[in-house]
Amino acid sequence: MVILRTSTLSNFDIVKIKPQNKKNCDPNNNTCLASVFPSLISLSEMAKTSKYVKKSHYNYYVNKYGMAFLWNTASDACLLLNEDEDACFNNLSISLINSDFLNSLFSLGFLVEVDFDEVFRINLLRKRHAYTYPSDGHVDIEILPTQTCNARCFYCFEQKYNCLTMDKATISRTVEYICSRINSSQDVCFIWFGGEPLLGEKIIDKILEQINLFYGGQLSYCSSITTNNSLLTRGLVNKFLGLWKVNDVLTTIDGYREEHNLRKAYVGKKFDAYNLTLENLNMLSETGIKTTCRINLDKDNISQLDKILTDLLPLLSHPNFAVQVSTLRDKTSSKTDLSKYFSVEEYDSFYREVMPLLYEMGFIRNALEQLPTRNNINCIACSMNKIVINSNGKLFKCLQDSLSDDNSVGDCQNGISTNNNYAKWYKEIDNIGDKCEQCIFLPCCQGGCKYYRMNPSLDTTPCFRKKYYIDYIIEQIIKQFSKERK
């Protein structure tokens, strides 16, 4: 047995252990496999349970290229089995733990006691995180300083709302709200979104300067920002590293050069937006800030992916640079022509086309790191410590829901109201439905996006994306480790 990733669940404490305690096995590191075995030997010293055990509902098993791969979506553990272990595992039904092998499977979460209710435990984790504040006091505040944008992407859900920008009074109310709710021992992540948040540069400056003034510079905070990056300058990057404390930037590319320029349709003077995006991605990557380029694809631009990736290849020298590929969705309410978008039914074939390209060109650096982990934490909508503030100073539980003030859960003047708009999200957390309760991916996905669950359409799904290419990831992990073994 080779343990590629160990369990993060314990029988005594179901709190997820932070990633630094997880040891991923690096196929390029020869000492890694050897170091696994002593820990296994010591398992035989552990008290063996006298209870009967059964296979976990969350075991994900793949046998490929003569190797058996086993992953438990609840415990995070994954391993490779030799032939004998594979046969033993497959023939296993309800059993007493009577060998070191079974003891190892039990301690890694692949076997559970027969009366153990695994779905209850995952539901408990999700609800506990939904209804309590994290013990470290961390808060995520997503702010839309402006809902105006200098681009006119045809798919953008904010098109209709692009005249809103925070005025002076709203800036003050936003700062007062934050300062009255957060104490200096907490840490805050400000998530800047828009419109184009860089159009609201001065607003972001004012908010952060006033917050710093209030806390005497003692509040620990960072920022993450979603930007089309067309307005980026050296001066702004210095601001990212200074006052804004940006540690995460997300930028999108909407096609190869002409297509991207056409789709972004920037207002004002003509310029090669595609080229500028590449240059600015490079400028950002050089700073060490985590820089992600998401490539939005539909049926009209998917054939351009290899050309875009070729242009992004030089950025791979920066370990903080990453590429995400996603299906474009029609986020406007028009839904006039959905045929150009990939429907949920086409996600499998979409990822079958794009994943090999990403992998072969080196954009997936380590397949094992792509394997999902258990996710106890809910999205903004179903977490007590996360909130969205729009340009009107209204509060929301979900960005997608933030376009109409009718959906608000309060405002910066009066704070949060646990009104119907608030409660609707928690109803989704409490009742995820039979399909999700049975789903092997529930620990990783926790019932997925609640907004898409409430607003179904052909091109959206609540399900987490990796579900559609999980077998490809596992295949690459097996290949990686089988190479190492030879």
Ligand code: SF4
């Ligand atoms: S409900 Fe969906 S869109 Fe809204 S915050 Fe959660 S994951 Fe995001």
Ligand code: SF4
């Ligand atoms: S949303 Fe989809 S992937 Fe997530 S638990 Fe439910 S069925 Fe599974």
